Amino acid sequence: MIAIIFRLAWRNLWRNNRRTLIMLVTIAVGIWAMIFMTALMRGMVNKMVRDAVKVLPGHVQIHHPDYLDDPNIVNSIEEHPDGILLQVLNGPDIVAWSSRVRVAAIISSARESRSITLLGVDPATESEVSFVAGKIVQGSFLNDGDDDGIIVGRKLTETLETGLGKRIVIMSQDPDNEIVDRGFRITGVFDANTEALEEGYVFTGVTAAQNFLGIPGRVHEVAIVGRGFRQIDGMYQAVKNAAGPNFSVLPWTELNSYLGTMLGVMDGFVLVWFMVVFLALSFGLVNTLVMAIFERVREIGLMLALGVKPMIILAQIIVESVCLLFFGALTGNLVAWLTIRPLQDGIDLSSYAEGLEMFGYSTILYPEMTVEDVFTANVVVLSLGIIASLFPAIRASRYQPVEALIKV
Amino acid sequence: MSDIRCVNLCRTFHQGDITVTGLDHVSIDIKKGEFVCLVAPSGGGKTTLLNAIGGLDKPDSGEVWIAGKRIDNMGKSALAEMRLNNIGFVFQAYNLIPVLTARENIEFVMEVQGIPAADRHRRSAAILTEVGLEGLEDRRPAKMSGGQQQRVAVARAIVAKPEIVLADEPTANLDSSSAEQLMDLFVSLNKNHNTTFVIATHDQRVMEYARRIVKMLDGRIDQDIPQDPR
Numbered sequence: 036m037i038a039i040i041f042r043l044a045w046r047n048l049w050r051n052n053r054r055t056l057i058m059l060v061t062i063a064v065g066i067w068a069m070i071f072m073t074a075l076m077r078g079m080v081n082k083m084v085r086d087a088v089k090v091l092p093g094h095v096q097i098h099h100p101d102y103l104d105d106p107n108i109v110n111s112i113e114e115h116p117d118g119i120l121l122q123v124l125n126g127p128d129i130v131a132w133s134s135r136v137r138v139a140a141i142i143s144s145a146r147e148s149r150s151i152t153l154l155g156v157d158p159a160t161e162s163e164v165s166f167v168a169g170k171i172v173q174g175s176f177l178n179d180g181d182d183d184g185i186i187v188g189r190k191l192t193e194t195l196e197t198g199l200g201k202r203i204v205i206m207s208q209d210p211d212n213e214i215v216d217r218g219f220r221i222t223g224v225f226d227a228n229t230e231a232l233e234e235g236y237v238f239t240g241v242t243a244a245q246n247f248l249g250i251p252g253r254v255h256e257v258a259i260v261g262r263g264f265r266q267i268d269g270m271y272q273a274v275k276n277a278a279g280p281n282f283s284v285l286p287w288t289e290l291n292s293y294l295g296t297m298l299g300v301m302d303g304f305v306l307v308w309f310m311v312v313f314l315a316l317s318f319g320l321v322n323t324l325v326m327a328i329f330e331r332v333r334e335i336g337l338m339l340a341l342g343v344k345p346m347i348i349l350a351q352i353i354v355e356s357v358c359l360l361f362f363g364a365l366t367g368n369l370v371a372w373l374t375i376r377p378l379q380d381g382i383d384l385s386s387y388a389e390g391l392e393m394f395g396y397s398t399i400l401y402p403e404m405t406v407e408d409v410f411t412a413n414v415v416v417l418s419l420g421i422i423a424s425l426f427p428a429i430r431a432s433r434y435q436p437v438e439a440l441i442k443v
Numbered sequence: 444m445s446d447i448r449c450v451n452l453c454r455t456f457h458q459g460d461i462t463v464t465g466l467d468h469v470s471i472d473i474k475k476g477e478f479v480c481l482v483a484p485s486g487g488g489k490t491t492l493l494n495a496i497g498g499l500d501k502p503d504s505g506e507v508w509i510a511g512k513r514i515d516n517m518g519k520s521a522l523a524e525m526r527l528n529n530i531g532f533v534f535q536a537y538n539l540i541p542v543l544t545a546r547e548n549i550e551f552v553m554e555v556q557g558i559p560a561a562d563r564h565r566r567s568a569a570i571l572t573e574v575g576l577e578g579l580e581d582r583r584p585a586k587m588s589g590g591q592q593q594r595v596a597v598a599r600a601i602v603a604k605p606e607i608v609l610a611d612e613p614t615a616n617l618d619s620s621s622a623e624q625l626m627d628l629f630v631s632l633n634k635n636h637n638t639t640f641v642i643a644t645h646d647q648r649v650m651e652y653a654r655r656i657v658k659m660l661d662g663r664i665d666q667d668i669p670q671d672p673r
């Protein structure tokens with residue numbers, strides 16, 4: 036029985052080669068479009084999020100409870116966490132973490148001054164959580180926490196008309212609201228993707244910053260990097276529980292709610308895109324099946340007359356559509372893989388999108404084909420495709436044998 | 444016991460405003476193993492009666508009994524089962540599944556019945572020879588003449604050894620020698636297996652084989668005459 040269902044389905048498919056091929060191509064293109072476009076969109080958003088998280092930096096941050104509302108120097112926390120929090124931070128779910136001093140300051144050269152954010156960091160841990168250590172283009176990054184050299188962005192050296200080895204003055208406030216200032220020597224210049232970063236952030240050793248500001252042993256944030264920006268829930272909860280009520284612990288989705296929302300919207304958009312492609316595709320599929328069945332009314336009538344049960348007719352048509360969907364999807368997946376693979380090294384958009392860089396977006400797009408997206412695309416097409424073909428199949432199985440037999 | 448029993452069958456067709464009579468109070472009893480010819484001018488109601496007997500069409504009123512079971516009020520699925528296992532059909536037109544070869548068409552009913560492949564092949568090979576289609580087993584219907592297609596249909600109808608064979612113009616498209624061969628096959632099946640045959644025909648050659656001739660006119664049974672087959 037199964038054998039005859041498959042034999043009939045298969046032969047009927049190849050009865051009109053051209054129509055079947057067109058349908059296969061349609062399904063393949065549909066699946067390809069789903070996977071390929073999604074890979075591009077994912078690549079774009081993920082890159083954006085990763086860049087943004089590196090600037091933040093970290094997937095989760097710990098602060099003084101008042102710091103986010105009022106980033107005042109006094110809203111500081113212990114530089115070295117202890118107890119359970121330390122255990123969690125050194126646990127398996129956390130890739131790296133780093134304590135940082137973070138205050139607003141003014142930087143002045145002989146000619147210009149700018150307001151910036153001064154970061155006091157420990158180079159040993161900082162290089163694992165933020166972008167800057169790997170982006171030094173002149174000089175070198177800090178040696179240790181005591182290093183009182185200053186690392187500035189390339190753009191800032193231009194606006195301040197200064198450069199590597201030159202001295203600049205940094206001015207800020209100590210915990211008693213007294214102005215503190217000090218000369219620093221530029222020992223490194225970094226190149227970020229974006230000018231805003233290059234102009235906005237300045238780095239020095241954590242101890243050097245504490246001494247300068249008069250806050251020994253205190254920092255303003257602990258930046259934590261987990262296994263991936265999408266899988267932070269467990270790690271975030273663990274850190275939050277360990278930190279207790281005296282700290283504010285927030286995931287990146289809340290620290291940068293714009294990006295967090297964007298990621299959610301993106302996930303929804305992928306589904307909408309899938310549905311749009313599928314709808315276009317299902318019209319073709321149902322149409323093809325309806326035509327294919329209309330051509331065969333008489334033989335369906337014949338089979339029913341000979342005593343074939345309506346369910347078998349239904350099954351045969353469903354098998355036909357499953358074959359179409361399966362081979363179409365197979366081709367689509369293959370083509371998607373073949374077209375995405377050569378693009379793994381990134382698509383350079385800089386010539387089309389000069390403005391992007393200004394907004395903090397990098398101009399190289401890396402398509403990302405995820406197992407989940409490929410799986411969803413295939414499940415959407417296969418399952419909904421089968422549901423769509425139920426309609427013509429059920430109609431065919433309800434024919435009256437005699438009426439079908441005499442139809443011409 | 445009668446194998447086929449029709450009581451007061453009426454069937455009308457409506458085509459727009461016109462009403463056409465297909466069957467008009469037809470009652471007939473056909474016993475197990477009978478060999479009956481339905482004879483009528485075109486439009487006389489032969490096909491309509493065969494369809495009612497085979498459970499392919501529901502009469503407007505009246506009863507149809509097959510092997511002691513009333514079938515005119517049976518559900519679709521039960522009817523399909525009954526047709527599959529009890530009746531061999533040769534239809535007036537459009538008999539074969541175009542995507543299957545001659546052999547596959549012949550084996551189709553057996554395959555749906557679930558008869559094992561080896562058994563099927565043995566029986567289809569034997570019947571292919573009997574209906575004179577050796578060498579054509581792998582052809583599809585489109586590559587066969589009308590007569591050859593007709594013989595495939597007949598082979599399919601009888602290969603599963605049904606209780607009843609309903610054949611609508613089985614010898615149309617056949618030359619006399621093939622027609623004779625086919626009728627001999629029917630007769631031997633009728634003798635050896637006590638298969639009931641109801642054959643609608645215009646063909647004088649076919650009528651000669653019948654032991655009972657039922658003449659219809661305008662959907663009524665006009666004459667019902669026993670005869671000595673040749």
Ligand SMILES: Nc1ncnc2c1ncn2[C@@H]1O[C@H](COP(=O)(O)OP(=O)(O)OP(=O)(O)O)[C@@H](O)[C@H]1O
Pocket residue numbers: 441456457458463464465483484485486487488489490491492535
């Ligand atoms: N599905 C139908 N719709 C409308 N009228 C029909 C239908 N089937 C049969 N008829 C009419 O019913 C009458 C009997 O038809 P039927 O097919 O039984 O005749 P028949 O004896 O088989 O004729 P033929 O020798 O031409 O096959 C005819 O007048 C025919 O036009």
Ligand SMILES: [Mg+2]
Pocket residue numbers: 489490491535611
């Ligand atoms: Mg007829």
